[in-house]
Amino acid sequence: MKNRISTGALFAMLMLMAMLPRTGHSQEIDPNAYYEIVSSNNLVLDNQDSEDDGTQIFINNRVENRVSQVWQLTTPGYGVYKICTPLSDKCVDNNNTKEPGPVIQWDNGATNMNQFWKLTKIGGNTYTFTNITNGLNLGISDDGQPGKAALQLVADSTSARQHWTLRRSNIKIDKEALRSSSDKDWENETIFAINKEPGHTTYVPFPSVESLKSSPDYRKAWLRPNSPRYQLLNGNWKFNWVKQPSERPVNFYKPNYDVSGWKEIPVPSNWEMYGYGTPIYTNITYPHRNNPPFIQGKKGYTIMDEPNPVGSYRRDFNIPDDWKGSEIFIHFDGVYSAMYLWVNGKKVGYSQGANNDAEFNITKYVKPGKNVLAVEVYRWSDGSYLEDQDMFRLSGIHRDVYLFATPKLRLRDYYLTASFTGDDLSKAIFNVRTNVTNYGKTVDEAVVDITLLDQDGKQVAFISDVVKDIRKGQETVNTASVEVKNPHLWSAETPYLYTAILELKDKTGKTLEAMSSQFGFRKIEIKNKRVYINNEQVFFKGANRHDIHPQHGKAVPVESMIEDILLFKRYNLNTIRTSHYPNDAKMYALHDYYGLYVMDEADIECHGNHSISNKESWLPAYVDRMVRMVERDKNHPSVIFWSMGNESGDGKNFDTVYKEARKLDPRPIHYEGKNRIADMDSRMYPSIESMKQQDEEKSDKPFFLCEYAHAMGNAIGNLDEYWDYIENHSHRMIGGCIWDWVDQGINKYGELPDRYYFGGGFGDKPNDFDFCCNGIVTPDRQVTPKLIEVKKVYQxxxxxxxxxxxxxxxxxxxxxxxxxxxxxxxxxxxxxxxxxxxxxxxxxxxxxxxxxxxxxxxxxxxxxxxxxxxxxxxxxxxxxxxxxxxxxxxxxxxxLTGKIAVAPADTAFNDTLKVEEEKGQIGFRAPGFFIAFNPETGKMVSLRYAGTDMIYNKEGFDFNWFRAMDNDKRDYLPTTVKKQAFDWKQATDKKSVTITTSLEATVGSGTQKVVLPFDVTYTVYANGTVDVDATFKAGNDFNLPRLGLQVALNPTLEQVEWYGRGPIENYWDRKNAAYVGLYKNTVTGMEEAYVRAQSMGNRDDVRWLTLKSLDNQGIRITSKDHLNFSALHFTDPELWELTYGHDLDNIRRAEVILNLDCIQRGIGNGSCGPGPRPHYEIEKNKNYSYSFRIENAK
Missing domain, CATH: 2.60.40.10 (Immunoglobulins)
Structure with missing residues (x-):
């Protein structure tokens, strides 16, 4: 966001500032003091406790001892000052603009002259504050009301709106909040690994090729290995939870510490899913004070009650006798957020990086037989500043833990690649790099045999690579290659996998260890502004996916991984972005096997504080997270792109991250936050117009939408228009990933598994409410209409x-x-x-x-x-x-033929209508039929066929404008309807009567009041037919979501049949997958499983519908032009008020609420992105009309 002034420009400006006349106040301002900065109308400058970059500064009524209302005036010299808040490293900033408008706060930058203000004394302690880069003065708005933004205005020293008085404050700032150092590893960004092994590819060692081939995980690495050199430590561990480090059992790691009274917790798991502590959902805002690298409380946040929970884990394990003389390692696939490790009472090491592997050599700590393992996990650490993803914040050992044993001379790592000559795919060079490490005596010679087998087990290549002079404590790196003719190529559509077996032998030919990987021959290149795989230009049709499961949190079972991948494949998605961290290693084996393209993303997101990406002290942590991901996943053919992280600004640290990743692997590197160094351009949530403009920019880089089509609630509008452009008209686009795959709704511990909660549902603070429920599948992976639309567009x-x-x-x-x-x-x-x-x-x-x-x-x-x-x-x-x-x-x-026009009403009958007038009602009766209206309201109050009233409680057709959707971003406004005119006229033959009503709907009140006139005409025939003609006038005040009529129907009318688009819910801009047909359902069956209760169940382009009881009584409605309908047991305002979809039973009415819409706006993607396109909006100041017929559904 912030542009930096060049060094030359900075020097010139500093020289100019040095020549500015002194204003005589420098001795009066104490840079160590705290000041209230008071406007001329006695309001004070206030950052409202925000610690985030880019937030506005406000003026507010003074509150005693409120820290957000005091400031320090520090000076870089040259007669200028910086206005800094004492509780975060932020200063008042001109927002990098020369235009008048709000000021913001931004990270304190020593050379950021957007934060330099010249103070000019007006008199006493009153000054003007002039920003030196744009010449604007700090000021207030014309009305100067509390809660308004502080502004920068065209300089006018005579204007009281630009006058500020400095009032010294005696406030006492919490010393903890001002802390600038820590003796804790978990509050030190430079300490993220102690005694950890370097990253390497995923493998399990076996003593022989025969045992390797007999293991369940051979060729299916997501299954459990059966190797005598592998021991899984998953299961129930003894567990103790405390809310803060000072309460933890400090000596629990000692073998004689009694943990028999502790409860148990499954590993892997997140402890919040088992009732320990509070799940917290937040998007950008850190759940702790934003003061890196420290973990500190913030008033009103959950962290004040749970300052930094610590989970203490204990279990025993046994070292078999045949592991004697081996090197023994313990491997953690993922731990949130920081962990210490002890074995047999001895401290082994420390790790951060919640979604990276942590591996420790524990050879010197273990003994044959029983051993005691202790792990201390901290919920928050300085690493949490890099784990600020849009997700539930959950804690604990959330992935597998296992032991493995190797010989003293071991194959620590290997790297498998394929290379081709030009566009010739008829032969490939199979390349192998091996890393052989020696923990024992110097070995003069060893051999690594590499065998490549096809899917039938036939050998297609063999390499015997001699490794010489491997000294104790050293690692030898060798490379070898062999040509493979006519290789089967791997792609997402044809995921052909070979098996590479690596066998380390001593010089006598004895096998020391064996391991294997699945391998795919495939070629990736960027050319012609696109991405090509195996010489074919590929469009990446994907979705972002978080690790989340409603019962298990981030400890996602393999069965759920497979379920996700099968849904991706079956619904035409070919790409997954691992938003925003590496997934479990087993997931990549599944991607390879089933065939998905992967954008593998590093666990780096400091969304709430981009300044971290510019701080050199954090660079090693950035590099470590990226390098460990690349090293682990480098052998997976499914990984097409590396991504350096997400929404972390454009800081210089990413320049180095890119370089370090590039040293390891040639695959394209993505990072939306700094396209100029990445191998592709990337954007989030553009409108189609913006996407086209960016696509047409002069660039040779491919262009990717890393996030688009925000699927929050009832969403995914106009997806087909994005892809029509991408596939048929774009210059350099390669596709995109929908945000996102699954609704991040989770269960409360002890509640039923079909109850899903989002932010705030656990009393978590801060929270971003339902902004985590953006999936195209539900938390339990139900297929949704959104997903079916995606399948159709992506086909x-x-x-x-x-x-x-x-x-x-x-x-x-x-x-x-x-x-x-x-x-x-x-x-x-x-x-x-x-x-x-x-x-x-x-x-x-x-x-x-x-x-x-x-x-x-x-x-x-x-x-x-x-x-x-x-x-x-x-x-x-x-x-x-x-x-x-x-x-x-x-x-x-x-x-094939077009819609058939509806014939005029049949009048070939002899019955006539009898008029029945009584107080408050006028009715019209014929044999087997009765209809009545209230002349005072203009509403139909009764509609009877064969003695059964179809209208419930006299709630006939009424004006309906509201739609409860996340994308509409609009709350319900109280609405009243008043009759302007009511008239009726009977035909001379008394076979029909025409009732004409003119009405006005008043939406809202006061300054929000909108008046919307509409007319409804009913033509009633003695045979029970009622023709309805309605005209609505859309106003000019706001974008209406819908125009139509709503009626409450007899509760028995539960059976629904319609001829129109279906069977799935569909809308104006989301109906490509909903085909016109004849469909049946029940009213209850037309409900959708939205986690946040909202509008649902619409069907568009309806020719006719019937609602009937089980004994076949009911009504038929036939559209004469265009009709949407939904039939539910609740109204939209009731849905919006409800909050949770799992509570629909609480508002489900007996009666049927039938919505008959003349028009609904498209659903668009407005929860985070563009709203409906103009041609899917209800035009302002335009008349809309529709007509339909009501009949007895015999």
Whole structure:
């Protein structure tokens, strides 16, 4: 955000400042004192306790001893001052602009002249504050009301609005808050690893190739190894939790410390999920005071009650006799946030980096037989400043813990790569780098044999690499290579994996250890402003995914990992961004196996304090997190991109991180915060217009949307328009990842597993409420209408009409590596929503980026009185590892005839309407039919067929404008409807009567009041038909989410049938996957599983619908033009007031609330990003009309 002034410009400005006349007040201002800065209307400058960069400064009423209202005036010399808050390293800043407007606070920068203010005395202790870079004066707004932002204004020393009085304060600042040093490892950014092993690829050692091949994890590394040199330590551990370090059992690590009375906790797990401490959801705001590297409390935050919880873990383990003489290591896959380790009472080491491996050599600490393991985990550490991701903050040992044993001469690491010559993929060079480490006596010679096997177990390559002169305590690095002809290539569509077996032998040929990795031959390159894999330009169609499970928190079970990956594959997502940290190592083995492209992201996000990225003392921690990720995941073919982190500013530390990563591996490096050093440009949440502008910038870099289509609540609007541009019109775009995959709703300990809570649900402070519920699947991985829309837009087969009446359709193959001959094409011909003909075609040969024309052999003659649709569905011919034969991969629907006009009401009957007037009501009766209106309100109050009233409690059709959605960002405003006119007129033949109403809806009150006129005309026929014509006038005051009518219906009308778009919920800008058809459901069944209760259940383009009771009584509504409907047991204001979707039972009414909408705005992506596009908005000052018919549903 902040631009820095160049060194030359800085020097020139300092020289100029040196020549400024002194104002005679420098001796009067004490840089060590605290001052209240008081405006001319006796309000004080106040940062409102914010410790974040970029927040505005305000003027407020003085509050005694409020620290946010006192400031220090420090001087860099040259007669200027900086206005700094004493509780964080922030100063008043001109927001890097020359324009008048609000000032902000920003990190105290020694050379940041945006923070330099010249004080000019007006008289006494009153001054003007002039910013030296833009010449504007600090001031207040015209009305000068408390709570308004402090401003920088065009300088006018005569204006009282720009006068400030310095009032010395005697406030006592908490010494803890002012602390600038710590003796704690977990408050020292330079200490993040003590006695930790360097990072390396993921493996388990075996004593022989035979035992390796017999293990369950051979070729499936997500399964548990069965190696005599491996011991899993997962399970129940003794556990003690305290809320702060001073209360921890200091000596618990000693073997004789009695832990028999302690409770147990599963490892891996997050302790908050088991009732220890408070889960905290926050997006940007740190859950502790923002004063790196210290962990300090902040008033009103959960941390005041739980200053820094510590979990003490104990368990015993046994070292088998045959491990004697081995090197023994303990490996932690992930611990939040910092940990100490003891073995048998001896301190082994320390680690930070919650999502990086931590491995320790414990050989000298263990003994044969029983051993005591102790781990002390701190919830918060200085590492927490780099773990400021948009997520629930959870703690503990959240991934696997295991032991492994190696010989004294061991294969510590290896790196497998493939290289190709130009575009020739017919042969590849298989490259191996090995790192052999010697913990014993000097070895003059050893051998590493590398065998490459195909999926049938056939050897395709072999390398025998001799390693010489391996000295004690040293590591020898060797490289070797071999040519492989006609390799099967790995891609997300064709994830062919070889098995590389590495066998370390001594010079006599005796096997010392063996290990294996799955390996994929694939080529990645950037050219022509795009990313190519195996010479094919690829679009990355993805989503961001957090590690989260509703019952287990961040300790995600393998079964849930597989479930996520299968859903990705089945719903046409090919890319996963590991937002915003490395995932469990098992996840990458699954990506390799099933086929997904991965953007592997380092565990670096200091969103709440970007200044950290510019601080050299933090650089080693940045590099460590990146390097450990690359070293661990380097052998996975699924990893296409490395990402240096997320939303951490553009600090200089990333320059070094990039260089260090590049030394290790050539894959493209991403970082949205500093595109100029990354290998690709990246943006978040652009509108389509902004995306186009950025795409057209002069750059040779590929352009990626690392986050877009914010899926919070009822969302994912106009996704098809993004992808129409990306795939068909862009210059350098390569795709994007939706934010995000799964709603981060979690359970409360002890409650039912289907109750999901978000921020604030645990009493956590600070919190960002439901901003964590942005998934295209629910917390328990239910498929949502959002995901089905994503599947349709992301599909890799595009259908193009050629001659629909003749059944001719073209299929374009947008796969990169699959032929269309792997699919069948199922087709259906629909007549008025009913399937009247269907069949299956076996698709012929069409290579990637080619097309094929097919003829659908339907025989049905299309009669003029019916509406016909052709449905097409491409499906797998054969089973694959992620779906069974018959799975749909792409679909389309074509209208063959267009919508059929509704005929005029039938008047070929003899019945007439009898008028019945009584107090407050006028009714019209015919045999088996009665309808009534209230002339005072204009509302229909009764509609009876065969004696059963369809209207509930006289709540007939009423004005409806409100929609409860996160994307709309609007609360309900009280609404009243007043009748302006009511009239009725009966036809001369008494077969019909016309009721005309003119009404006004008043939304809100006072300055928020909006008046919206509307007219509703009812034409009632004696046979029970009622034609409704409504016209609405959209005002000019705000964007209306909907215009329509709402009616409460008889509770028995639970059975819903409709002919329109479905079966899934759909909206104006999210209906590509909702095809016109005939569908059935119940009113309760039309509810959606939104974690934050909100609008749901809409169906668009509805031709007709019926609501019936089980005994077949009910109403039919037929649209004459365009109609949306939803039928639920609650209103939208009730949903919005409810908060949690799992509490719907608390508001579920008996009656049916039927919404019949003339128009609804699109849903857009406005919770974080652009709202609906203009052509999906309800236009202001425009009349909207619709018509529908009500009949007895016999």
């Amino acid at each position: 890799y087969i595009k259908f193009k009409p050629v001659d629909l009446k003749a059944g001719k359709v073209k299929l374009e193959n947008r796969y990169d590596f699959l032929n269309l001959n792997q699919f069948d094409l199922q087709w259906q011909l629909l007549k008025d929503g009913q399937i009247v003909e269907s069949g299956v075609l076996s698709l012929g040969d069409a290579a990637p980026n080619k097309d094929i024309e097919v003829t659908i052999p339907y025989k049905t003659a299309l009669d003029a009185g019916s509406e016909y649709f052709l449905n097409l569905s491409a499906r797998l011919k054969k089973d694959c590892n992620w779906a069974n034969a018959g799975h749909e991969v792409a679909s389309e629907q074509y209208s």
